[in-house]
Amino acid sequence: MTNSGGGDLPPPVYREMTGIPVSNATSFLSVHGLTKSFGIVQALADVTLDIRPGEVLALVGENGAGKSTLMRLIEGVFPTDGGEIRIEGKPVTFPGPRSAHDAGIRVIHQEPEIVPHMTVGENIYIGHLPKRAGVLLDARQLSRQTAKLLADFGMERDLSPDQKCEGLGPAQRQMIEIMRAVHAGGRLVAFDEPTSSLTDEEARRLFAVIRRLRADGVAVVYISHRLPEIIELADRIAVLRDGRLIDVSPATGATEDSITRQMVGRDLSEMFPAKEPHGSRVILSVQGMTTDHVSDISLDLHAGEVLGIGGLMGAGRSELAKGLFGFHRRHAGRVTLDGVALPGGDTAAAIMAGMGFAPxxxxxxxxxxxQSILDNAVICIPDKVTRGGLFSKTLAQGVIGDIASQLAIKAPSLDTPVGRLSGGNQQKVVLARWLARQPKVLILDEPTRGIDVGAKSEIYALIRNLTRAGLGLIVISSEMPELIGLSDRVIVMAGGRITAEYSAEEMSEDRILRAAMPQTAKPTLPAQEAATI
Amino acid sequence: MSHAMTQTQNTRATAKDLVDRIGLHNLSLIIALAALLAIFGFIRSDVFFSTRNLLNIGMGVAILGVLAISQTTVIVSGGLDISVGSIVGLTTVATAMTIQGTESAGLGLVAGIALGAAAGLVNGLLITYGRINAVIVTLGTMAIFRGIAFILSDGQSISIFDNTFRWIGIGRVLGLPVPIWVLIIVAVAFWVFLHRSIPGRNLYAIGGNPVVARLSGMNLNAYRVSMYVLSGAVAGIAGILLAARTGSGQPISGSQGLELEAITAAFLGGCAMQGGKGTVIGALLGVAIIGVLNNGMILTAVPTFYQMLAKGTLLILAVLLAEYRLNRS
Incomplete structure (x- = not known):
């Protein structure tokens, strides 16, 4: 069955297909007491929620809060453990994705599946290609209806019906996926982090398309970490935390702060230990460091100080860390740690001098x-775990056991392979490795990525404790609240260079964002990209 | 009743401890070995378990054993050395020529080990600084070293008459042939190196994840070159054992195909294609399986061509198993 898509259809084809009256407040799909566990992990607990036609419902929550699980259940990928899914009030069960698809549920995935050597039209109408004489492809008709659809979405200048899909960018691929979803009766379209690989301009156009879907009566579910775009786009916001629905409320009046508070479950200010003054002794001094990846980096780090590094992805923050640590060769510049000059391209020298780096x-x-927790933790302290030149497990357990219990690493034993640990405990093993080494300078690159809230605040507290012991810390973070909440001072990078430096009093999301924008950037919405930094 | 239950639980706990200590993989190798022993022992019950035949097996695996252990070390560090068979051939020739020329067994030993180490150094430098894939480099040098052995010996067997030197191949200490003692010494030395010394333990990091190793301050190039030098030197020792046993230096006879068996034993013993895994005990068990299989096939009169078929199949099976284990974990 194809939609007839000729030149005689002023209203959009999908509206005709679905026949849903716009602005109907009753739900298209609703879930009631939905529950799902994986092993001992309760991924979703008693979630009740309705998704309405002609509305954008944003789904927010931290990693592991249950957003993806909820989508997978609605999409029919997993069976539910308990609770009910209803479509227009009638209970349904989806034995597989196919039946959810037949019910009009479409998910736009982060990696759209596009056949590269087929045309745009063929990709959109795949499975519903117009035919002639029962078997032959009606190429002219396909071209015509694709052109119509593209024009409808204002995409006629970006895509042409007969071009091959090879080499299309992420935004264009996404558009093909969206059009594929709606041309044949998509009634609920869910987006999972759709803007993560888009430029600002592409994101704007995506929002226009989403508003268009809404106007046509499609129920839109929008999952994103970027709070500003959620506030801009959503009609209602549903907050999930630890598998439970915390709140569903209209987006009007919501602020980033209010949403974050609900996501995290406490005030952000409680997450971060109070900042403390540090001395003026410079422990790490960098002058004019240039590598293949960063240029002319100069900075001083004081003992007892947390220096934050902000910037967009690809700005060169990790590369700065790897340059300091001697992982990359240096073309120019001096790096001095507590009076000892560090050569480039020599990680052993950096470690010897007292530098640690958690990538x-x-x-x-x-x-x-x-390998085991123990083996991973002792890798940088050969001298402390050998007796007569030979490795002694007893010595190793003595050194690491204390640190592991201080850090509250949760594992059956120190012999547990680290591959079996949770993200938070894995990060603690990395930290244990460096604490065992007793470094003077510790560089932490995204120390809380993929870690649950509890472990996060433990790591924040640890960082502050380390500064009290006189360590200098460099913390690279893409999470604005973390960067601002932790750092005594922030430097911002763009294009492999330092573009700004702010003291604790000066730093703000706005300033950091502006300094993080590539210097050649178009004059667009800084606030839009806030959560990506 | 409760007493009986505690006892069962205790027995169960001890059994589990034992399995943990031996390792599930080694346990399965021991079972496979026992099965082979039972099969061949049953078919040739007349000779198989005779002291003479068991010593035969031991002599047969001594040379293979030292090679399998050093091969395991190379594979743990993320490499592979398929030139070891050729290095063995080359060092038998060099040792025989040195003894013929100088009439000194000691110089023959030094020449064999030094030449083996030098051959390994060539491999290591090409792989590390030439940045050529290890398989390609050692495939090339496999032909080169064999070629040099032919050129040096003019394709002839070079006899060794020095009795001191021959003792290494045919003498006995405490009833055990010297080559078996050499295998024991090499095994203990490598066990301590690989499992107890810091450089040996670091090899697991280097093979397991080179980036992690570098970010932990390890000099990868130095480690890698050293591994191939070590592998070459051990191949030199194997060459000396072979020359002493046969009383001759031969460019090809006796050393051809040793790399295949050594690599098979290493993978049987628990190595992983991408490095970071493998043990000395596992390699020894792998060697024992190959030794028993070789001996049993001869005793049961399996034609030579079919023996080759069996060896090739065993290598592929061993790697298949290794990959399967890795994917499951």
């Missing part, structure tokens, strides 16, 4: 997943 990608750059 952003724990699984790929920090941990040996098959």
């Amino acid at each position: 952003e990608d724990r699984k790929e750059e920090a941990l040996l997943l098959m």
